[in-house]
Amino acid sequence: MKKPLRRKFSFSILLFVLFGCFSLFTGESLKAQVAGVSASKLTTIDATLVPEHTLEAEPSFVYLFGRKAFDNDGKLVNVFPNPDTAVLLKDLFFRFTYGTAKHLEIGTSFAASLSTFSFGAKYRFVEHKKFLAVALLGFNFSSQSNFGIRHTGFFGKFISIAGGVALTENFSPDFSLDVELQYQNTFCYDGSLSDNYYFDSGLGYYVFHHTLQIAGGFSYQYHHLKKEEDGPDGYLLSFHPGVTIETGKSFIIVFYTPIDLIGRNQGRFAGFSFAFTFSVQ
Numbered sequence: 672m673k674k675p676l677r678r679k680f681s682f683s684i685l686l687f688v689l690f691g692c693f694s695l696f697t698g699e700s701l702k703a704q705v706a707g708v709s710a711s712k713l714t715t716i717d718a719t720l721v722p723e724h725t726l727e728a729e730p731s732f733v734y735l736f737g738r739k740a741f742d743n744d745g746k747l748v749n750v751f752p753n754p755d756t757a758v759l760l761k762d763l764f765f766r767f768t769y770g771t772a773k774h775l776e777i778g779t780s781f782a783a784s785l786s787t788f789s790f791g792a793k794y795r796f797v798e799h800k801k802f803l804a805v806a807l808l809g810f811n812f813s814s815q816s817n818f819g820i821r822h823t824g825f826f827g828k829f830i831s832i833a834g835g836v837a838l839t840e841n842f843s844p845d846f847s848l849d850v851e852l853q854y855q856n857t858f859c860y861d862g863s864l865s866d867n868y869y870f871d872s873g874l875g876y877y878v879f880h881h882t883l884q885i886a887g888g889f890s891y892q893y894h895h896l897k898k899e900e901d902g903p904d905g906y907l908l909s910f911h912p913g914v915t916i917e918t919g920k921s922f923i924i925v926f927y928t929p930i931d932l933i934g935r936n937q938g939r940f941a942g943f944s945f946a947f948t949f950s951v952q
Contacts, residue, residue, distance in 0.1 A: 704833045704853045704869050705809030706789035707778035709768050711839075712886040713913045713927040715873035717849040718803035718839035720795055721770035721950075727778075728767050728949045731925075735760040735942035741934035743903060750938070758938065788812045793837070801841040807853060809833045829864065831857040845877040849888075866895045875915070884915040886927070905936030923948040 704716075709727055711717045721727045736757045739747045750758065768778030774795040781788045789811045797804035811831040835853030842848070855867040873888030893906040913927025925946040931939045 704855055704867075705791040705793075705807040705835065706811065707766055707768060707780040707791035707809065708776060708793040708807070709778070710849075711847070712849060712873040712875045712884070712915065713888060713925065714890055714911050714929075715849040715871040715888050716793070716805075716807065716837045716851050717847075717873075718795060718805045718837050720774070720793060720805070721768050721776045722952075723770045723773055724952060725770045726767065726951045727769075728951070729765070729946055731764045731766070731944060731946035733760070733762055733764065733942070733944045735929075735940040737938050737940040740938045741905075741907070741936065743936055745933060745935045747939065758940075760940070760942075786813060803839040803841075805837050807833070807835045807837060807851075811855075829857055829859055831855050831867075833867075835869070845881065847875055849873045849875075863897050865897060868893045868895075873911070882917055884917070886915060887912040903936045905934065907934035907937040908932045921950040 708716055709719070709721050711719055736759050738750060738754065738757045740750055742748045750756075763783035764780060765783065766778060766780040768776055770776050775792065777790075777792045779788065779790050789809060791807070791809035793805045793807055795803060795805045809832070811833065813829055833853055833855035835851065837849065837851040839850075840848045849872065851869070851871040853869040853871075855869070856863055857865045857867065869890070869892050871888060871890045873886060875884045875886040877884050888911050889908065890911060891906070891908050893904070895904050896902050908931075910930045910932055911927050912930070913925065915926075916924040918924070925948065926943065928943045929940065931937075931941075
């Protein structure tokens, strides 16, 4: 009877190492994908751009903890025998985004520990009345081993390339919807390691004379690992409620908390993220 329990316990810890480190690497949006570009709400990249010749700087802090994980059947299992023991993930991130042209912005994002670097670009190719669309492209580098399991790739690091589209519909000056679709491939010197698919959406509504935005959205991610020894496929559906506070044209405060709803072979985390956005022309 004890051997199955030990296997279940080890598998749960593997889930946290595999996907918990992956979540923390993504930092400001709790996900990988294109990073270093701007967003107007919480976790979803929008189709608006940083104004031309304007620099946007954003420090952000992420704190996550978890005691349970979704197993291969989508059921919650304990990670540790002691219910008071939890996995803690926290880090400070910095993002710098520059409006290089009327339809283009580029940016970078990195962890304060210098363990991860990301470069991203957002190019607007549709602007029709209240509807906007942009193309996304990004590169991610990490000094951590591949998903915490093995050292591969560039000097023991892994590299990923992400791309996709982001759409924004402005129903009114106070009410808008963002939708984002992305694909990411992680690879090293001996080939592709994983395929990752993302869908994010976010709604936002401004109150108090456009100074407070009440926002929320859903995110879905699916991870397919190319080699069986790296672990099973997994998915996660999360809800992200939060607010943005715009006290001036050049300063925004963002706060949100992720709520994991359903998943498979993923750790379930709770926590929060703070971000402070500054704009300089």
